[in-house]
Amino acid sequence: MIAFLIKRTLQAMVVMFVISLISFSIQDNLGDPLRELVGVSVSEVEREKLRDDLGLNDPFLVQYGRFAANALHGDLGTSYFFKEPALDVILKKLPATLELVFGATLIIVVLSVPLGVYSAIKPGSLLSRLVMGLSIVGISIPVFLTAIGLIYLFSIELGWMPSYGRGETSAMLGWDSGLFTADGLHHLILPSFTLASIMLPLFIRLIRAEMMEVLQSEYVKFAWAKGISPWRIYFVHALKNTMLPVITVGGVQIGTMVAYTILTETVFQWPGMGFLFLEAVNRVDTPLIVAYLIVVGAIFVVTNTLVDLIYGLVNPTVKLAGGK
Amino acid sequence: MKKTTTLLASAVLSLGLMGTVQAQTLKMAYDSDPVSMDPYEQLSGATLQLSHLTFDPLVRWDQNFNFEPRLAEKWERIDALTMRFHLRKGVKFHSGNEFTAKDVVFSFNRLSKSADFKGIFAPFKEVKIVDEYTVDLVSNEPFPLVLNNMTYLFPMDSKFYSGTDEAGKPKDAMVKHGNSFASRHISGTGPYTVTYREQGVKMEFARNADYWDKKSPGNVDKIVLTPIKEGPTRVAALLSGDVDFIAPVPPTDHKRIDKSDKVDLVTMGGTRIITFQLNQERVEAFKDARVRLAINYAINQKGIVKKIMKGFATPAAQFSPKGYLGHNDALQPRYNIKKAKQLMKEAGYENGFTVTMMAPNNRYVNDAKIAQAAASMLAKINIKVDLKTMPKAQYWPEFDKRSADLMLIGWHSDTEDSNNFYEFLSTCPNKDTGAGQYNSGNYCNPAVDKQVAQANTETNPAKRAAIMQGIEKTIFEEGGVVPLHWQNQAWAAGKNVKIAPVVNVMDFPYLGDLVITK
Numbered sequence: 001m002i003a004f005l006i007k008r009t010l011q012a013m014v015v016m017f018v019i020s021l022i023s024f025s026i027q028d029n030l031g032d033p034l035r036e037l038v039g040v041s042v043s044e045v046e047r048e049k050l051r052d053d054l055g056l057n058d059p060f061l062v063q064y065g066r067f068a069a070n071a072l073h074g075d076l077g078t079s080y081f082f083k084e085p086a087l088d089v090i091l092k093k094l095p096a097t098l099e100l101v102f103g104a105t106l107i108i109v110v111l112s113v114p115l116g117v118y119s120a121i122k123p124g125s126l127l128s129r130l131v132m133g134l135s136i137v138g139i140s141i142p143v144f145l146t147a148i149g150l151i152y153l154f155s156i157e158l159g160w161m162p163s164y165g166r167g168e169t170s171a172m173l174g175w176d177s178g179l180f181t182a183d184g185l186h187h188l189i190l191p192s193f194t195l196a197s198i199m200l201p202l203f204i205r206l207i208r209a210e211m212m213e214v215l216q217s218e219y220v221k222f223a224w225a226k227g228i229s230p231w232r233i234y235f236v237h238a239l240k241n242t243m244l245p246v247i248t249v250g251g252v253q254i255g256t257m258v259a260y261t262i263l264t265e266t267v268f269q270w271p272g273m274g275f276l277f278l279e280a281v282n283r284v285d286t287p288l289i290v291a292y293l294i295v296v297g298a299i300f301v302v303t304n305t306l307v308d309l310i311y312g313l314v315n316p317t318v319k320l321a322g323g324k
Numbered sequence: 325m326k327k328t329t330t331l332l333a334s335a336v337l338s339l340g341l342m343g344t345v346q347a348q349t350l351k352m353a354y355d356s357d358p359v360s361m362d363p364y365e366q367l368s369g370a371t372l373q374l375s376h377l378t379f380d381p382l383v384r385w386d387q388n389f390n391f392e393p394r395l396a397e398k399w400e401r402i403d404a405l406t407m408r409f410h411l412r413k414g415v416k417f418h419s420g421n422e423f424t425a426k427d428v429v430f431s432f433n434r435l436s437k438s439a440d441f442k443g444i445f446a447p448f449k450e451v452k453i454v455d456e457y458t459v460d461l462v463s464n465e466p467f468p469l470v471l472n473n474m475t476y477l478f479p480m481d482s483k484f485y486s487g488t489d490e491a492g493k494p495k496d497a498m499v500k501h502g503n504s505f506a507s508r509h510i511s512g513t514g515p516y517t518v519t520y521r522e523q524g525v526k527m528e529f530a531r532n533a534d535y536w537d538k539k540s541p542g543n544v545d546k547i548v549l550t551p552i553k554e555g556p557t558r559v560a561a562l563l564s565g566d567v568d569f570i571a572p573v574p575p576t577d578h579k580r581i582d583k584s585d586k587v588d589l590v591t592m593g594g595t596r597i598i599t600f601q602l603n604q605e606r607v608e609a610f611k612d613a614r615v616r617l618a619i620n621y622a623i624n625q626k627g628i629v630k631k632i633m634k635g636f637a638t639p640a641a642q643f644s645p646k647g648y649l650g651h652n653d654a655l656q657p658r659y660n661i662k663k664a665k666q667l668m669k670e671a672g673y674e675n676g677f678t679v680t681m682m683a684p685n686n687r688y689v690n691d692a693k694i695a696q697a698a699a700s701m702l703a704k705i706n707i708k709v710d711l712k713t714m715p716k717a718q719y720w721p722e723f724d725k726r727s728a729d730l731m732l733i734g735w736h737s738d739t740e741d742s743n744n745f746y747e748f749l750s751t752c753p754n755k756d757t758g759a760g761q762y763n764s765g766n767y768c769n770p771a772v773d774k775q776v777a778q779a780n781t782e783t784n785p786a787k788r789a790a791i792m793q794g795i796e797k798t799i800f801e802e803g804g805v806v807p808l809h810w811q812n813q814a815w816a817a818g819k820n821v822k823i824a825p826v827v828n829v830m831d832f833p834y835l836g837d838l839v840i841t842k
Binding site for chain 1: 353359360366367368439440442443499500501502503504507522523524525550551552553554556557560561563564565566686715716717718719720721724738748758761762
């Protein structure tokens, strides 16, 4: 276990290094940050002077060396737009994104398991067909459109939901979050459903397919023969084995989820990391872009490690790499 | 006991409610928020919008391009170089400091050091204090646009911004990258003070109780500004009543907003010209005026405005929009394919040629679509166009490198004066003086340059107008550039929010004067 974690940490460091190198080397192709810092009528001479001040005219290796030295001290640079350390800016936006991911995950878990299981047990029923049909629709509509559609229906036509933003937040346990206020939760509903809409159909279908396969297996047939209650067969014996691939896919999908928060947050003006990133790209705020990529890289590594650990718990036959 | 408390509480509550009936709150959404609270840091729309909320200029524009006295009550010309401004008395900054001539000098000196604003203040030598409430502004040469440029002088609180902050840095430091006192603290004379700011998320303003302009009809006590980047979301927020006022309004949503009985759409002819430049250094054929004219004849400006801009623009055949001194009414769009083909034939390019074109895809309204339309129009006169569009962040470096034969650019004159267009877009480029900085076409006519210089020192408006209209005519006749249209402006607000009198083409609404009816 410890050997596994050490190995993972080392891997993570290599990953971080590669990410920082890549993101640092692409920054020249993103555009000219000076253009976003000054007005259009500022002369080229002035801009060149500023570029010198910012050290943007130094050779790549000098710039990267400076960045790496600072990064080792926990300083990932200062955002051009926010004028604050990039890492602070991102961490400040992290709770909003986590709220969104949490909301969407909750919806996915609460809905996908019962719906997936049901449509596996009763594949011919009307509800199952409806769920399957809707999941096709859900998976094929772009997040952007889903969001606009939901806003149009629930905010403009019905007036039930707020159309944008995060709502009020309040601090609890040192965490300033919208999860603790009614207004915050109210604002969370539409974005969470939007974010969930892309992943939910996938999980319903995955659980359904796995469940159907498991229900055909010998041990389930044996359980039936033994006279165990259907409830226990479905939700204890069958579901447990169904969840193995679901966890693997889920772990990978968390990364996709982060990608989709960018779109969801942009449409809903949700002040999270994803929105921040897109803005940073538009503004060529290179320190912020680099810091974001590194933070997201870290999130990937951590979640994948966690998934591997959980996998080991659910399925004891799987040995952790490096474990004894 | 419990009952009395409840009674008392409800009494207090209802009192509070009564209070809020008078106090109006404006919830608004722009597409961006200012990068800094320092009004001199960046010359951008968002900064100027903030400046007009929290500061006052010496003079400001009204909707008809006239000047309104603000912190300067009146002004007079002393001699060819000097303009005397009489400042308003009894004006206080948010900090409580009194506004005097010293603040104007402080602000002028600070502006002259600002990378973004120094261009506007370069024609002036100095500001001299005559007495506590009078200053003399001296220009280097006779200068016709003194008042135009004074719309950018927002006096800052010299006492408040002097000295050093906790970090030991001077409070008046202007830092483009990193923290400064002025980018986080604000003390102006304006109608609003900043009460809350979370950059990129929300900004809140409260009415300045001591605001000097007692005649202002404005009755908004609190403003909540939320930047909403996405056009459809901004419109949805307005239609659902989450905000009361939005700008800009995407052209595709105009009809929907106009039809709604809850909100009003206000539009105005804009002053931002969208134009193509034909690079004569890269393409031999563009040196021939006939080819340039042929392109001008081949582009259907009215068609672009109607089909792509949905009518939300004014077709243009020159730089200066109506209302500018240089606007020449005789110059109209001249779409005529036959004539274009004939000119191409005369020039010996009947079979056409291939050129490259670049345009941004997120800078101007429908920029990429406009470029596509223009490319297909040029195909009709056998000019084959390789079009490349890209986000503005990548476009400007390409523009600086003059990477394509045709490049799209939009330009708004900071001085609201025609000469600014010529200086940046059509004078002979000169790397050393910085002239023609955005003239990617290298169009160069020394006679026009001479006229531009002349217009810069001519203080008689009628003579200036004649000179500048002549410049427009020359450029038109030589096909120096390919103007397309002036982008219109649009704002939308709830029916009870009376935005029509406070908005202007420069797009810094004077929200201090905004009235919200019940």
